[in-house]
Amino acid sequence: MLLHLSTWPEVEAYLQQSRGIILPIGSTEQHGPIGLIGTDAICAEAIARGVGEATQGMVGPTINVGMALHHTAFPGTISLRPSTLIQVIRDYLTCLAKAGFSKFYFINGHGGNIATLKAAFSETYAHLEDLQISNAEQVQCQLANWFMCSSVYKLAQELYGDEEGSHATPSEVAITQYVYPQAIKQASLSPKVPSGHRIYSATDFRNHYPDGRMGSNPGLAKPEHGKQFYDLAVKELSNGYLEFLNPE
Amino acid sequence: MLLHLSTWPEVEAYLQQSRGIILPIGSTEQHGPIGLIGTDAICAEAIARGVGEATQGMVGPTINVGMALHHTAFPGTISLRPSTLIQVIRDYLTCLAKAGFSKFYFINGHGGNIATLKAAFSETYAHLEDLQISNAEQVQCQLANWFMCSSVYKLAQELYGDEEGSHATPSEVAITQYVYPQAIKQASLSPKVPSGHRIYSATDFRNHYPDGRMGSNPGLAKPEHGKQFYDLAVKELSNGYLEFLNPE
Amino acid sequence: MLLHLSTWPEVEAYLQQSRGIILPIGSTEQHGPIGLIGTDAICAEAIARGVGEATQGMVGPTINVGMALHHTAFPGTISLRPSTLIQVIRDYLTCLAKAGFSKFYFINGHGGNIATLKAAFSETYAHLEDLQISNAEQVQCQLANWFMCSSVYKLAQELYGDEEGSHATPSEVAITQYVYPQAIKQASLSPKVPSGHRIYSATDFRNHYPDGRMGSNPGLAKPEHGKQFYDLAVKELSNGYLEFLNPE
């Protein structure tokens, strides 16, 4: 059930049966020479919708732009500052919690969002208690990073080994190929790709990762891999969502 | 050209020919008994992509959640506070302006966004000048509300007369029916629908507009109307975008 | 009744009969070669006081500085950022609403304030509901731009036609001449004055409007015109205020 394709009376009815909502969050950032700028949002949205179908869960609007300040030296990247993203999350959850939602399951497609999201959850719990919203104590956020699913990780190792890398990875590129076969890109990729340098400023990032890849070979990606990753992630996160709603 | 389906080298190449980008912005808010919660985002996104195709313009990620505080007494609505939305816009435009974009064309689907967007543009111009970004003086934002296109307005009058209303209108519902025929909703709509009360707090809004409609009869909407509205809006806003890029 | 010339027991007594307050807001910004920097505040204050007298309404302190970032390339201009002005309005209204005021009628002298004021009203309604102030639901803000009164517009067309322009207009200059005859300025005005360029950054504004006027010929202004404009605006806005207090 997609929130944006529902009416408010349908949401009201949904809330009679469930307090949960799935919120996809991605990023709009460079993903190397052949990865799409929307990769993280595309993956998170697709998987979240799959999870929603599998679990009858409500899926909220995709947060397309996240925390990607370190990628901003590449054109096309858009990032919120962490302090902005915290306010955005606070606003989203305050609206939804007032309406009766209390279980927020974030399906996240971007490692760079993790820290700020966790900070935002803390800020929001305290804010809701300060507002004395009736269900403030029940509000729970859980962060589910599809790329950290054990089944996904295992398959990526099998398919790509070390060439999976850590940004603009073949696994995420494969999912975008599966979702948008019309947008599969080609480019010659230099076989030597840097890795292991930590992330600091945007300028420093581009100096160390000149084509935007971090240790990855996205040229290995195939749409049919994408379907496999998608299926694994949907299955694992659907279980995760159901356990979140109904612990043990 | 869709930013999220592009790579950063493609964006770099695009910037050699154009400094413009089209940014769809909608809202996630109640649209009465049969209007979709995502109506404003759906319309803005569809039309923006149409404009992008017609003009070879780059289309950025859709801002799905806008300023809809007055709708928050209905479940399913999500709103940013104006002060948050100003920071969001500032962050988007700062990233894009640093990369070389300078012409920002916002295709907007929600009247409630207008004031905050204009405030955000002012805040951003000053911020970019303070940052001493090289192209700060060239940065220009334009707000294009598809529902205020004269061709759209004329057709809505012809088709619906006074029953167009001002929120959850048949014209916008028709576009969502055209875009998402699988999500056409049915419900019996009371023929008497309030109108004319100004917008204040969320509670006051729901007291005066108990089913969420403002003077509208969305039951008149048809997908084929939606196509007509879509075509008109794309045409008129495509011209608008090209004039914005190349005044007279 | 002027708030600043009242005592708190007088305010307490006033609140027994009325929940309304008139708040003048202007700007401190360049108004071309002969327009006063305080033009917008002077006009708003004078008209607001006239309305207060005509309606027995309380008139609050004039907000002298508004949102005029686009004029800041001219010396003497002072502007708040929109995000600051939103906080200012929120603070004003929170204090006044806690005291029992609930009908806020802003008499505005500056087009550049409109967007930010509307954003601020939305932010404030939600804030007051979050604070759970007893009268939060009753709080209503209305924006009354004197220069958009139909009677004013009609007279300006009669007197000045196209030379009214859109900034540093003869109509607003005339009111300042009426209010401050000792401060009537003279300067030779070039007959060619640019118009039609949209407003973006401060630098861009000054590049396009080098003497600060936007299509106007303030040299046509006369103090006796000012009295006419003043009388029309007071009359029309007095009616507006009374209707706001007592709808239908």
Added chain:
Amino acid sequence: MLLHLSTWPEVEAYLQQSRGIILPIGSTEQHGPIGLIGTDAICAEAIARGVGEATQGMVGPTINVGMALHHTAFPGTISLRPSTLIQVIRDYLTCLAKAGFSKFYFINGHGGNIATLKAAFSETYAHLEDLQISNAEQVQCQLANWFMCSSVYKLAQELYGDEEGSHATPSEVAITQYVYPQAIKQASLSPKVPSGHRIYSATDFRNHYPDGRMGSNPGLAKPEHGKQFYDLAVKELSNGYLEFLNPE
């Protein structure tokens, strides 16, 4: 020279001779049973204009609303939060410093503003250095509290002794009577007036100072005293301003 009655070319000319500006700041707050709510703004504005005349200094728009949170349990009080007032001052000074002003002389009518103003000055100096404005190093703010002038203090002791008190004082009321003789108020004042309790929350303040006075007997005020206080303050602060502009 009053900024609001000047044109921008006049400001430009002024800046050729002086970098100084006088900024009156008051408050909008209860001043006991017969003191005007605008007392602090009225006094600051009148004295600032007197100083401007005596010194040929430019006088900016009066900041009518300051930091008066502790008075907000009395109706009619309007206060900014300190964090808001800091942003307001930052915005004012940033605009003026960019235009070339560098000597900011605040004539203040309210003790409650002092701390926040000083904090705001510190915040602003650092902000201007961060902006790399050319004259950032030269920017200087000075806070001149008229009620702390030694000549004023001496006269208040002579005229009122202990009955001067510390809020809603006869000296400030006298100035408002001199400036606005039409707004002299009468009320029976209880001879016992509390004093000595420190200032904490608004509720606590009203509990301890039920009619708003702090140890004062404003019934002693006379318009002719007001003229004396006014003359003394203008003289002493004119000297202060000139010394500030040209340190020995």
Added chain:
Amino acid sequence: MLLHLSTWPEVEAYLQQSRGIILPIGSTEQHGPIGLIGTDAICAEAIARGVGEATQGMVGPTINVGMALHHTAFPGTISLRPSTLIQVIRDYLTCLAKAGFSKFYFINGHGGNIATLKAAFSETYAHLEDLQISNAEQVQCQLANWFMCSSVYKLAQELYGDEEGSHATPSEVAITQYVYPQAIKQASLSPKVPSGHRIYSATDFRNHYPDGRMGSNPGLAKPEHGKQFYDLAVKELSNGYLEFLNPE
């Protein structure tokens, strides 16, 4: 009783007998050629602990970094902006007030903190009332600057006369020598040390006070003086704290 060396059940027990807490606040800033960068925090912490012992008062964690923007042109200085420090104080006091503390006694070692702390207290009182915390009305903050104790001032005059100065003073250096005898520094100090220039921007400060001292001769400091100052400050502020807890 030191908060950081207590357990939460001990705090719970303490709150049965007292609502007071002592909060030391210093600064991390240059103190001239031989003064320690931590001088203000060291003095405030040592004295606060002495007061805690003398009065059985709870002593909170030392706020090591305060408002020292004007010292930031010297390496080693760390400062919060006033707007940040206000939020920090608000957060501290909100947590402690919710737990039941209501009497906050700040022992302060740095003149530059005074204005911002007072602003923060005002902001916090209003915030706590807005939160409707049960003890909001009882919350009281008092600022106790050890260096403004009359006994301290008298001794400094006796020992150092005019050479006490106003920053990097021998009295504060003496206390640090008493507390940290292992960190007594030596350097040749120029006998001529500037004084009397007001504090503006960081660059301006360093221009006028090139070695960081303001009219002081810290070479006169001795550890045994430090013990005297410490004893006097502890005694005077212990009385101050007890009076604060139990007014007359």
Added chain:
Amino acid sequence: MLLHLSTWPEVEAYLQQSRGIILPIGSTEQHGPIGLIGTDAICAEAIARGVGEATQGMVGPTINVGMALHHTAFPGTISLRPSTLIQVIRDYLTCLAKAGFSKFYFINGHGGNIATLKAAFSETYAHLEDLQISNAEQVQCQLANWFMCSSVYKLAQELYGDEEGSHATPSEVAITQYVYPQAIKQASLSPKVPSGHRIYSATDFRNHYPDGRMGSNPGLAKPEHGKQFYDLAVKELSNGYLEFLNPE
């Protein structure tokens, strides 16, 4: 070398040889029935000073209060909101980076700080690039959590097995016993201690962890264990700091 026991000329000299600084950060929060409220700050500070001695690194002032909102239902806890802590870190690093520091090594004693610190680093990198500080590109932050050192983890497993738990752990309590033997606490600890519940709001936390422990048995802690943990952490983090300064 401790910053607070240094003079600014010593810092200036230090910067000739090193751009690194070690910043201890802890928390002020409940640590169960026998754990000290200052546990996280005590451990971080002690270890940071050990690392400073071992590496000749400069050690900055301890950040005593971090992000502990989830512990605020226990008295004695003080927490910053994440949005406040981000500003604090931004202010610290901006001051230090302007002075020439560029390698910031945070020795952290509290898991709850991790997310907000990482968010703050991102915010700060971008802020410094916006300020155009000369060394902005070189600025690097590294987060070193002593409790995640592999040597520490191994010893904790050996000594305590599952009774290490995840909050109020015997390992951290042991370090505080080693550092403050005078503050070793005793209390009867229920053998059954909950674990495994995720962290949400403060109220929820206390409901699930009624005495504050998360799966731990701090009764196993001994000061001599504390020395072992301290030695291991200092050794491992000293290596970490040196590698951070001089990669490979």
